[in-house]
Amino acid sequence: MASRPLRTLTVLTCAAALSATATTTAHAAQDTNRRTPGIVTAWARAWNGTDPAALGALFTADGTYTDEAVAVTFRGPGEIAGWKARADTLIAGVHVTVRTTRLDGHRVTVRALYSGHLKGAPKPFAVPMTTVLDLDAHHCRITSDQDHYSLATVLAQSGLPADWTPPAARDGAAA
Secondary structure, eight states: OOOHHHHHHHHHHHHHHHHHHTTSOSSSOEEOSSSOOHHHHHHHHHHHSSOHHHHHTTEEEEEEEEETTTTEEEEHHHHHHHHHHHHHHHEEEEEEEEEEEEEETTEEEEEEEEEEEETTOSSOEEEEEEEEEEEOTTSSSEEEEEEEOOHHHHHHHHTOOTTOOOHHHHTTOOO
């Protein structure tokens, strides 16, 4: 059973998402440059924050998060929060800046700028990213997240070789 703060966060997130998307047509594709859906705002805030559980809390119990650039998929809020925690240990100042969103039924396509500084790299990076979020029926929880960005560009901008891997991955630990 969810704790009271987690349940409160879930209810507030759902309410924000519902109010932000209430005026959209359920099945018509719509550019929402001026009205970013509440769930997208919460998603970006969670990535930009320091509490990994905040990202995990946005997903359904069977939700999935796939980072296409590094070919990993995580299932459920716990694993997804773990991925955010891992990102925070590898990337200083990880930040997502939402540029545009497009809502089509239960899917939101997010165009964003993904930036940060890989720890130990000579320079920071800032690359375009497209994220596809599939939402539950009420548009208040994420059922699937697919992030698309160029890992090669991240490494090049960071001043790292194309075959660079995080230190823990070199030691045999899972990325």
